[in-house]
Amino acid sequence: MDDPVRRASFTRRALLLGAGMAGTGTLLAGRMAYLSLFEGETYRLKAEGNRVQNRLVPPRRGWIVDRHGKPIALNRPDYRLELRPADISDAGSDLDATLIAIRQVIDIGPDDELRIRDDVATQPRFMPVVVRSGLSWPEFSACNVRLATVPGVEAVQSFSRHYPEGERMAHLIGYVGAPTPEQYRAEKNPLLIYPGYRIGKDGIERHEDRRLRGQAGASRVEVTARGELVRELGTRADKPGNTLKLTIDRDVQNYAARRLGDNSASVIVMDCQSGDVLAMVSMPAYDPNIFSTRVPARLWAALQQDDHTPLLNKSAMGLYPPGSTFKMVSTLAALEAGIDPDEAVLCTGSYRLGNNSWHCHARRGHGGVNMRRALPLSCDTYFYVMGRRVGVDAIAAMARRLGLGAEYPLPIPGQAGGIVPDKAWKQKRYGPDPKKGGWREGETLNAAIGQGYIITNPLQLAVMTARLASGKAVLPRLIDDGSTPDFPSLGIPDAHLAIVRQGMVDVVNAGYGTARAARSPVPDVLIAGKTGTAQVRRISMAERRRGVIRNEALPWKQRDHALFVAFAPAGAPRYAASVILEHGIAGGRYAAPIARDVLTYLFEPERALAVLPAVEAEAAERRAAAAVQDEAASIAAENRRLMPSWLKIDIKPPVFEVAEPDAPQPPREPE
Amino acid sequence: MDLLNGPWRRELGRLPWGVVVVITAIAGFGVAVLYSAGGGSLDPWALKHGVRFAILLIGALALAMLPPERWLALAWPIYATLLVALVGVELVGAVKGGSQRWLNLGFMEFQPSELMKLAIILALARFFQFVPKGFESRPDVLIGALVIILAPVGLVMLQPDLGTALAILFGGIVVMFLAGVRLWLFGAALAGVAALLPVAWSLLHDYQKNRVLIFLDPESDPRGAGYHITQSKIAIGSGGLSGKGFLQGTQSHLDYLPELHTDFAFATMAEEWGLLGGLVVIILYGLVLAWGIRTAIAAGSQFQRLLSLGLMATLFFYLAINMMMVMGLAPVVGIPLPLISWGGSSMMTVMILLGLVMGVARANRPHRD
Structure with a gap:
């Protein structure tokens, strides 16, 4: 087969x-x-790369402290409760039972519960789900004790940025926030995409971000393919950021902010000798603690719409005409041009040039005014005459020597430089054509009294005052690096400075000065200063004939800015200050008392604190009134929104004149 | 009934005990691999694997006691029954993992396509046994053989189960080759298949097309289906010469390796035992295959020769495709590694296969006495 x-x-x-x-x-x-x-080596590396993951340990951000070491920005423990769905089901329990157990210890709102259930359903099961963050200490300890036996629930502690002074430091310090995708793309630092990591977003937090950040630590961990942690292989500790010491005095800053009440204003206090900025307040402001987490849309809209510009750092970015506070510059320019301080000018209340009249704030004039009386009286006519005689270029040169028109090396993003106009500037700005870019005589008159093109920011005015008081080319500084800076002399003869300083002393202390309200309550400390009331609207000839409308009768936006610069003690200057109230009506009447109180606080805090209750009560009253009005407006808006469209009729609410324009004008108070 | 009354000790002694030792070694190694894959625990795989092997080995030895002539008689009935079962699967089969492969018999789930891999060999060996020498390449014979092959292949493709269909096809073609069909016919068939490839491509399911495409370029889909091949190559490559050590595999224990106990058991093994472990497995199987070839050559009839070597070729097909797959030389087709991978159905098939070949070996062993 x-x-x-x-x-x-x-x-x-x-x-x-x-x-x-x-x-x-x-x-x-x-x-x-x-x-x-x-290929073994390659694959070994790949296997190792699979197995080992480097996990970042974010560094704690450096503290910011004031000149006495008191904290301004610090890290506060943030307690939260987390649950891990994987652990819950491994232990044979379920989410409902766990939530019931948690509810017996802390509240969970319906929104939170929806979010938790949503997260549990969508996230990988080993990812922790936040039950609630921002637990108070009693809640946290209650969770630790009473939920310790509930599987999959864990109370966790982390750190978040905290600003104990809130809005009083907001503009200066700034706030922190999550990095933007652009920042990550630019830097390629894996820390920037770490959940919950924050970097400086504004102010000093932003400018000094590198110094405050510190260095991330790392832990090498073994993970499974699903990213579950198996064990830790080794750790490198994180290096917290450096503590940043500022020249700011927290108490002075606080006091100044409180003293401002609800004004839209800026206060700066400087050390005349060292340039240390003791206070740099801009109010109103926002709460950086809220900004550092997330800003509710409603709050953001309200902040943006507020005409008091709470989002703008007025101290460094606000620009205002200096008004009469500029007259010290004109005085020094005149002295340098060799004008005899005793030469008198007759003030009749107005000064004619060509077909136009330039008015002095005193309608009937000051009579004969020499240099020594010109500053205390703030006589515009005197400065028209002298300004015209020395020319705008001399005034501008002196202004620059005193620090106007300059940006200082400060750790603040976005300082405004301002404008110190002269002939060259105008030509550059408006073109070589003499009709457009040529300097006109009248503009010199405006410049001599700090109006017209000239524009400064509050910080520059404070520096100007510090330079006048010390005679040195003082530069402001915000970061205390332990050294004492030594500034060169300004090169202005002492005799000239003495005349200006005496004039400023008389502004406050002489019987005829414009800032008698700012006289120091401290017996042996004299305050020297200068008022300024900067016009923000043009007063027409017709209005002048009828009588100028009183500031109080004008809408807030059209009122004059109130300015006051000061230094103290007058004999041996130590502190310089500048105060600007936006649309604050009159420098002597409204700005000067604030400067007085802030300077008093530096010498006798108790006496200065005594005036606060009245100020704060008044501000609170106004705020309450505004709140009532807002409420009514929002109810009206809501009604209107809910009204059927066919019922809506567009009737504009009637507008009433605030005051009779023809009413007899009371004599305007000296500034 | 000669078996029941026959001389037991003599017949047992004629069994190829050497190869039993070799396959026991392979299965034992499989137990060790599954022990590691289970995270250093007998549960859930290692112990059951061992027990299952022990039972099936006894079954295989029992099968080996049957004389090959019995199988010759049973070839057609077995083939016909399985073909009917395959049709039944199409009609009432259970759907698992997207394909209809299982038939519920009440007491067990039965996968007819698994056994068809063996039955095709049996049927073709039976078919060629009675084809006289020189008639193998005649068209009527060829058509008969092709019908026997293509009927189950078509039914299995319908399930759809590409891997098993290819295994049946491979087994059938190998038997035709061994039976002496002229070589130029194979060349012509190869050319025809190459011409028809585009047509076949359009008949494949999307997931099958994907597997082939990803095999051609695994890196194109590192997170998806290419992930299997990439991770498997990492596991094998990172093992190096002597491996990471027993229970020390990271790819397998940290779940980077998919299907670490079934299709990718070889990668799990290679990561911990390295190149040396891999070579041991290859050599052990080489011994089994060499024994199979020797058995076939020494067998007494064309049926026995075709049966034993056809079955060996099927076993080889399992081995080669699985190892090529884990090393990135073949697309991912769900074919386990015999005796090492977890899975009762495939182990049963392999043990029946070995039992049949051992039966042939026993029958042709010269009587000592």
């Missing part, structure tokens, strides 16, 4: 098949050897 030929044929083919099998086997062995021997 078995055919030998067939058998031989089969054997041949079987051996052929066997050879094929052997060949395949060799191929497989070769392939494996290639993978494990020649």
Whole structure:
């Protein structure tokens, strides 16, 4: 039955098949050897890369402290409760039972519960879900004690930025926030995409971000393919950011902010000798603690719409005409031009140039005024005459020497430089055509009293005052690096400075000065200063004939800015200050008392604190009134929104004149 | 009934005990691999694997006691039954993982396509046994053989199960080759298949197309299906010469390796035992295959020769495709590594296969006495 030929044929083919099998086997062995021997190193690295993950440990942000080491920005523990769905189901429990157990210890709102259930359903099961963050300490400890036995629930502690002074430091310090995708793309730092990591977004937090950040630590962990942590292989501790010491005095800053009440205003206090900025307040402001987490849309809209510009750092970015506070510059320019301080000018209340009249704030004039009386009286006519005589270029040169028009090396993003106009500036700004870019005589008159093109920011005015008081080219500084800077002299003769300083002393202390309200309550400390009331609207000839409308009768936006610069003690100047109330009506009446109180606080805090209750009560009253009005407006708006469209009629609410324009004008108070 | 009354000790002694030792070694190694894959625990795989092997080995030895002539008689009935079962699967089969492969018999779930891999060999060996020498390449014979092959292949493709269909096809073609069909016919068929490839491509399911495409370029989809091949190559490559050590595999224990206990058991093993472990497995299987070839050559009839070597070729097909797959030389088709991978159905198939070949070996062993 078995055919030998067939058998031989089969054997041949079987051996052929066997050879094929052997060949395949060799191929497989070769392939494996290639993978494990020649490519082995590569694959080992890949396997290691799979297995080991470097996890960042974000560094704690450096503190910001004031000149006495009191904290301004610090890290506060943030307690939250988390649950891990994987652990819950591993322990044979379920989410409902766990939530019931948690509810017996802390409240969970319906919104929170929806979010938790949503997260549990959508996230990978090993990812923790935040039950509630921002737990108070009693809640946190209650969770720790009473939820310790509930599987999958854990109370966690982390850190968040905290600003104990809130809005009083907001503009200066800034706030922190999550980095933007652009920042990450620019820097490629993995820390920037770490959940919950915050970087400086404004103010000093932003400018000094690198110094405050510190260095991230790392932990090498073994993870599964699903990212579950198996064990920790090793850690490198994080290096917290450096503590940043400022020259700011927290108490002075606080006091100044409180003293401002609800004004839209800026206060700056500087050390005349060292340039240390003791206070740099801009009010109103926002709460950086809210900004550092997330800003509710409603609050953001309200902040943006507020005409008191709470989002603008008025101290560094606000620009205002300096008004009469500029007259010290004109005085010094005149002295330098060799004008005799005793030369008198007759002030009749107005000064004619060509067809136009330039008015003095005193309608009936000051009579004969020499340099020593010109500053205390703030006589515009005197400065028209002298300004015209020395020319705008001399005034501008003196203004620059005193620090106006300059940006200072401060750790604040976005300082405004302001404008100190002269002939060259105008030509550059408006073109070489003499009709457009040529300097006109009348503009010199405006410049001499700090109006017209000239524009400064509050910080520059404070520096100007510090330079006048010390005679040195003082530069402001905000970061206390332990050194005491030594500034060169301004090169202005002492005799000239003495005349200006005496004038400023008389502004406050002489019987005819414009800032008698700012006289120091501290017996042996004299305050020297200068008022300024900067016009923000043009007063027409017709209005002048009818009588100028009183500031109080004008809408807030059209009222004059109130300015006051001061230094104290007058004999041996130590502190310089500038106060600007936006649309604050009159420098002498409204700005000067604030400067007085802030300077008093530096010498006798108790006495200064005594005036606060009245100020704060008044501000609170106004705020309450505004709140009532807002409420009514929002109810009206809501009603209107809910009203069917066919019922809506567009009737504009009637507008009533605030005051009779023809009413007899009371004599304007001296500034 | 000669078996029941026959001389037991003599017949047992004629069994190829050497190869039993080799396959026991392979399965034992499989237990060790599954012990590690289970995270250093006998549960859930290692212990069951061992017990299952022990039972099936006894079954295989029992099968080996049957004379090959019995199988010759049973070839057609077995083939016909399985073909009917395959049709039944199409009609009432259970759907698992997207394909319809299982038939519920009440007491167990039965996968007819698994056994069809063996039955095809049996049927073709039976078919060629009675084809006289020189008639193998005649068209009527060829058409008969092709019908026997393509009927189950078509039914399995419908399930759809590409891997098993290819295994059946491979087994059938190998038997035709061994039976002496002229070589130029194979060349012509190869050319025809190459011409028809585009048509076949359009008939494949999307997931099957994907598997092939990703095999051609695994890095194109590192997170998806290419992930399997990439991670498997990492596991094998990172093992190096001597491996990371027993229970020390990171790719497998940290779940980077998918299907670490079934299709990718070889990668799990290679990561911990390295190239040396891989070579041991290859050599052990080489011994089994060499024994199979020797058995076939020494067998007394064309049926026995074709049966034993056809079955060996099927076993080889399992081995080669699985190892090529884990090493990135073949697309991912769900074919486990015999005796090492977890899975009762495939182990049963392999043990029946070995039992049949051992039966042939026993029958042709010269009587000592």
